[in-house]
Amino acid sequence: MLQALRNKIHGWPAAIVLGVCVFAVAFFGIESYFVSRVDTYVAKIGDHEISQQDWQQRLNELRQQAAQDPRSPFTAADLEKPELKQRVLDGMISQALLQQANTDLGLAVSDASVRSAIGSDPGFQVNGQFSPEAYRAILSMQGMNPGMYEAKVRASLATQIIPEAIANTTLVSDADVDAFFRLRLQQRDLRLVELPRPSLTDASVADADIDAFYKSHIADYTTPEQVSVQYLEVKQSELKVGEPTDEQLHAFYDKFKQRYAQPEQREASHILVNVPKNATPDQQKAALEKAKKIAAEATPENFAKLAAENSDDLGSKRGGGDLGWLEKGVANAAFDTALFGMKKGDITKEPVLSPEEGYHIIWLRDAREGDAKPFAEVRAQLAADWTKNEGERLYNERAGQLADLADRNPGSLEPAAKELGLEIKTSPLFGRDGGPGIPSDPKFVAAAFADDVLAQGNNSSLVQVDKGDALVMHLAKHNAAAPKPLAEVADAVRQRILDERVDALAKKQADDLVAQLAKGGDITTLVKAPVRTLAGLERSKLAGINDVPPAILQGAFTLPHPANGKAAWTTVQTGNGAYALVAVDKVTDGDPSKVEKGQRDALRGQMMDAMAQAATLEYIQALKARGEIKIAQDRM
Amino acid sequence: MAFDVYDDYEQGERVQQWLRKNGVSIAVGIVLGLVLIFGWQQWKAHRANHEQAAATEYAALQVAVAQNRANEIDMRTETLLKDYSDTAWSVFAAGERAQRNVMAGQLDKAAGDLEWARAHAKDDTLKTLVDLRAAQLKYAQGKPQEAIAALDAMKGTSFVALAQELRGDALVKLGRPDDARKAYQAAIAAMGDSAPQRGVVQTKLDDLAVAGKQGA
Numbered sequence: 001m002l003q004a005l006r007n008k009i010h011g012w013p014a015a016i017v018l019g020v021c022v023f024a025v026a027f028f029g030i031e032s033y034f035v036s037r038v039d040t041y042v043a044k045i046g047d048h049e050i051s052q053q054d055w056q057q058r059l060n061e062l063r064q065q066a067a068q069d070p071r072s073p074f075t076a077a078d079l080e081k082p083e084l085k086q087r088v089l090d091g092m093i094s095q096a097l098l099q100q101a102n103t104d105l106g107l108a109v110s111d112a113s114v115r116s117a118i119g120s121d122p123g124f125q126v127n128g129q130f131s132p133e134a135y136r137a138i139l140s141m142q143g144m145n146p147g148m149y150e151a152k153v154r155a156s157l158a159t160q161i162i163p164e165a166i167a168n169t170t171l172v173s174d175a176d177v178d179a180f181f182r183l184r185l186q187q188r189d190l191r192l193v194e195l196p197r198p199s200l201t202d203a204s205v206a207d208a209d210i211d212a213f214y215k216s217h218i219a220d221y222t223t224p225e226q227v228s229v230q231y232l233e234v235k236q237s238e239l240k241v242g243e244p245t246d247e248q249l250h251a252f253y254d255k256f257k258q259r260y261a262q263p264e265q266r267e268a269s270h271i272l273v274n275v276p277k278n279a280t281p282d283q284q285k286a287a288l289e290k291a292k293k294i295a296a297e298a299t300p301e302n303f304a305k306l307a308a309e310n311s312d313d314l315g316s317k318r319g320g321g322d323l324g325w326l327e328k329g330v331a332n333a334a335f336d337t338a339l340f341g342m343k344k345g346d347i348t349k350e351p352v353l354s355p356e357e358g359y360h361i362i363w364l365r366d367a368r369e370g371d372a373k374p375f376a377e378v379r380a381q382l383a384a385d386w387t388k389n390e391g392e393r394l395y396n397e398r399a400g401q402l403a404d405l406a407d408r409n410p411g412s413l414e415p416a417a418k419e420l421g422l423e424i425k426t427s428p429l430f431g432r433d434g435g436p437g438i439p440s441d442p443k444f445v446a447a448a449f450a451d452d453v454l455a456q457g458n459n460s461s462l463v464q465v466d467k468g469d470a471l472v473m474h475l476a477k478h479n480a481a482a483p484k485p486l487a488e489v490a491d492a493v494r495q496r497i498l499d500e501r502v503d504a505l506a507k508k509q510a511d512d513l514v515a516q517l518a519k520g521g522d523i524t525t526l527v528k529a530p531v532r533t534l535a536g537l538e539r540s541k542l543a544g545i546n547d548v549p550p551a552i553l554q555g556a557f558t559l560p561h562p563a564n565g566k567a568a569w570t571t572v573q574t575g576n577g578a579y580a581l582v583a584v585d586k587v588t589d590g591d592p593s594k595v596e597k598g599q600r601d602a603l604r605g606q607m608m609d610a611m612a613q614a615a616t617l618e619y620i621q622a623l624k625a626r627g628e629i630k631i632a633q634d635r636m
Numbered sequence: 637m638a639f640d641v642y643d644d645y646e647q648g649e650r651v652q653q654w655l656r657k658n659g660v661s662i663a664v665g666i667v668l669g670l671v672l673i674f675g676w677q678q679w680k681a682h683r684a685n686h687e688q689a690a691a692t693e694y695a696a697l698q699v700a701v702a703q704n705r706a707n708e709i710d711m712r713t714e715t716l717l718k719d720y721s722d723t724a725w726s727v728f729a730a731g732e733r734a735q736r737n738v739m740a741g742q743l744d745k746a747a748g749d750l751e752w753a754r755a756h757a758k759d760d761t762l763k764t765l766v767d768l769r770a771a772q773l774k775y776a777q778g779k780p781q782e783a784i785a786a787l788d789a790m791k792g793t794s795f796v797a798l799a800q801e802l803r804g805d806a807l808v809k810l811g812r813p814d815d816a817r818k819a820y821q822a823a824i825a826a827m828g829d830s831a832p833q834r835g836v837v838q839t840k841l842d843d844l845a846v847a848g849k850q851g852a
Contacts, residue, residue, distance in 0.1 A: 105724040105759055106683070110691035168698075169731030171738050171746070171769050173776030179805065183839055539839075558842040610832040614798055615765065617831065622761045622794030 043089060044630040045096045050089075052635055058092060059085075085636055093631075095159045097623040102158055109157045117153050166619060167612035177604050178592040183539070185590020188556055190534040191567070193527050194549070194580045195513075198505045203498060210493050214486050221489050226429040228477040229448050231438075232413055232422045234402055236395035236468030244386045252386045253375055259385075260378045264328065264370035266339055268362055269303060269321035273351065274312035275358035291351035291359035298347050303363050312358065321363070338362060392468075399470045403462040406472040410458040413474045426476055441465050447473060454478065503577035510571040510579035517569040517581070527581070549574040552582055559584045690720040697729060709736075717752065727753045727762060731769065743777050764792045768799055780806035796826040801837050813844045820844070 041049035063076045078084050102108070118124065124135045139149050214221060244252075253260065273291040275284055294310055304320025311317040328336060338352040342364040351359035375382075398420065405416035417424050430439035432449055439445055447453060447463045453475050460473045486493075513526055523531055534548065534556075542553045551574045559570055559582060567583040574580050592600075642650065697712040716729040734749035750770045757763040771786035783806045787799050800823035807816035820841040827834055 101761075105762070106687050107724055108684075108687050108691050110688060110695045112692050113695045116695075165728040165731075166765070168701075169728060169735055169765075169769065171735055171772050171776070173738055173743070173772070174741065175776045175778070176772075176805075180836070183843055186843070557839075558845055560845045561843075563846075610836070611798070613832045614827075615768075615795065617828065618795045618797060619761060619765065622764070622792070625793070626761070 042632055042635050043093055045093055046100060046627045048096050048100065050092055050096065058088060062088065089636065093629060094620045097620055097627065098159045098162055101623055102161055107161050109154045113157055114150055114154050117157060162619065163616045166615050170608045170612045170615065172604055172607045172611060176607065177600060180607065181592040181595055182589040186539055187588045188537045188584055189586040190537060190556055190582060190584060191531055192552055192580055192582045193523065193529050193531050194574065195510055196529060197578055198502060198509055200498065200501060205494050205497050209497060210490055213497055214493050218483050222481055222483045224431040225481040226431050226479045227448050227454065227475060228429045229427050229473040230413055230424050230476045231427065231471045231473040232402060232417055232424060233471040234395065234398045236391055239391060239394050241387050241390045241394060244383055249379065249382050249386060253382055261370065265325045265368045266364055267325050267366040268323050268339055268364050269307065270323060271307045271311040271321050271361040272313040272357060273359040287359060291361060295349060295351050295361045298361055300363065332356060335360060339364065395468055399462060402472055406459040413459060429479065506577055506579050510581060513581060514569050514571055549580065551575055552580055561587050687723060690723040690725040693720065694725045694729065721756055724762065727757045738776065743773060747773055760792055761794055764790060764794050768795050772802055775802060775806050780809040797823045797831065797833065800826060801833065804840060817841060817844045
């Protein structure tokens with residue numbers, strides 16, 4: 001048939017048919033490239049995706065870290081804040097970028113480094129030596145095998161390759177160290193005058209000025225939005241449970257019997273003759289015969305010796321086959337049946353076959369009958385447990401009813417109060433940042449300012465303020481943010497205007513003085529206040545000086561050097577609208593040659609660390625600029 | 637000329653004839669393809685081995701450095717520079733030798749190391765970093781003018797903050813405080829809030845204060 005087709009199809013119809021076929025085949029499925037697929041990444045760096053799973057895992061690690069380490073700089077709650085989340089994600093992106101850069105540069109972690117990192121981890125050491133047993137034990141506890149752990153170590157070492165290489169190639173020359181010491185040990189001689197605060201000659205303020213100031217600073221004279229709410233509270237501690245009756249206690253006792261009873265226990269030893277998983281009939285027969293022979297020989301006297309010589313149970317073999325005290329259900333079913341069917345002192349005549357392990361010869365050495373404590377003995381304990389249980393039950397029931405009633409009558413708390421016999425309490429007024437008393441609880445405040453309570457005037461849903469303490473609230477009073485009337489604040493406004501005038505005057509006075517001094521005026525004649533001199537002020541030793549305003553000390557090293565040997569006076573604001581005039585008379589750079597070698601080396605080390613860190617940050621920045629990074633904020 | 641006009645024998649003949657004519661090229665093509673595929677895999681395996689060997693050598697160098705064994709350090713650095721000059725590890729090793737030479741006060745030797753690193757760095761960012769280090773070395777050698785020229789020649793937009801800080805240092809040396817101030821300001825502008833060099837650069841900037849602009 002194909003031959004026939006081939007013969008008949010010629011010329012342009014053939015070309016068209018073929019064209020259609022080629023088109024269909026070539027472009028079939030291509031639409032999947034255009035239709036956007038569902039992205040699930042939190043961030044995408046080039047081709048590498050940080051999945052939501054990776055992201056949650058990292059957050060969980062940090063939460064654990066915060067919970068375990070009391071000195072941790074952040075708490076688990078901080079991790080919910082967007083800015084901290086962003087920083088965590090930035091860290092993950094940096095790591096991914098560094099790993100990609102490794103690939104681009106052909107840098108791989110050597111096997112030797114992985115080995116030495118694992119070998120020197122103190123967590124895997126016993127007596128200061130790497131212990132393979134401890135290593136495997138710790139890994140299996142974390143559900144990992146050595147391959148997985150090595151990959152993890154390799155990945156974490158990989159992100160350090162470039163930062164370490166940058167640190168190891170950082171150059172800090174003697175010239176750099178000298179320059180730094182010149183600045184750090186620099187000494188400055190100052191003259192300073194603290195100007196007294198001027199007083200106003202005219203202390204009257206026009207009403208128009210007060211009005212204008214009030215209007216332009218209205219936000220400062222506004223009471224914040226406040227609410228007061230009515231609420232119904234259910235507290236477990238206030239619920240009366242009452243004394244239990246004997247009947248109730250009996251029922252409770254029957255229900256939780258195992259709590260008050262000691263189960264039946266048996267002390268046993270055994271000898272195991274192993275039958276391999278897929279044993280041949282011959283092997284099985286040989287095992288049975290061996291077991292029978294041992295069973296025939298075994299007496300209480302030689303049991304331990306027989307066990308030590310013959311048992312295939314490595315765990316109990318050395319202890320003469322001792323298994324200790326066993327409860328029902330601890331061992332496998334066949335073993336259990338046999339053990340609990342024996343009499344004290346017996347040794348099984350016939351070996352017991354458990355399908356998983358093989359043949360057991362069991363010696364029941366001792367037995368304890370189940371010791372169900374009699375009711376009378378545990379009555380006090382029962383009563384306490386019952387009361388606690390009943391209290392929780394009652395509380396949950398009442399809280400449930402409260403939530404339900406409040407929900408069914410959203411407009412008022414009255415029906416719920418009547419039905420449950422609760423008193424409607426009213427909170428004081430409080431703002432969004434809470435207040436004393438019950439509004440100090442942030443959950444309470446959040447519920448009060450939530451949309452359904454504040455805007456819609458409905459009952460809130462159940463607010464669990466504490467364990468065993470829940471409430472439902474309803475808006476009682478809402479004071480919108482309101483400006484205080486001018487009459488109430490006029491005096492305060494007047495005082496502020498006067499203060500600001502004095503501030504302006506003080507500044508003008510200081511600036512005028514500086515201008516006059518610059519023209520060659522003499523400080524002692526221009527200013528009545530005493531001129532103080534501070535000689536040999538050193539940048540790194542400012543902390544001990546208490547009699548000079550901190551603003552002057554901070555400013556001392558940001559003032560200009562004396563130009564052409566002439567000091568220039570500068571105004572420095574010393575806080576509270578007061579000003580001082582300060583002049584730098586002399587600047588003496590530090591002398592690096594007087595620094596001890598040890599101190600010099602230590603400083604060079606610090607400088608190298610800082611430079612290395614700065615270079616690494618900029619390296620990562622360069623990688624970021626080069627690659628394409630997408631962040632899905634909504635999935636964070 | 638349709639194929640079915642021939643009988644079976646003729647068809648067989650023609651196929652054989654065609655094969656005789658083209659058989660060699662087909663065989664050569666298949667062999668060439670196989671050689672390409674296996675060769676590529678061999679090459680990749682070889683590269684991976686080579687890189688792993690370089691990483692091992694570099695790790696051994698780090699151990700030697702930590703234990704301060706001078707002879708071994710020299711030997712391993714030489715090996716990395718000679719046998720693994722096509723890897724980034726060799727660039728690191730050269731840079732580290734430059735660091736040791738700077739610490740020992742042998743700045744000219746350090747310059748040679750950096751030149752080697754510059755010539756063998758393939759990655760742009762790495763190259764820029766080496767350029768920056770070379771400029772730092774010029775400054776350390778007391779050649780601020782050349783340091784500035786080296787900074788001008790630096791390609792790319794990476795390491796802006798460190799480069800501007802160095803430019804500021806060099807300009808101070810040249811007695812151009814106004815330009816230096818601009819460079820330090822640019823360095824701070826290029827830094828993040830928690831950048832480790834921020835305090836240092838701010839101190840350098842404060843020391844250049846002039847009347848009316850203090851505390852810039």
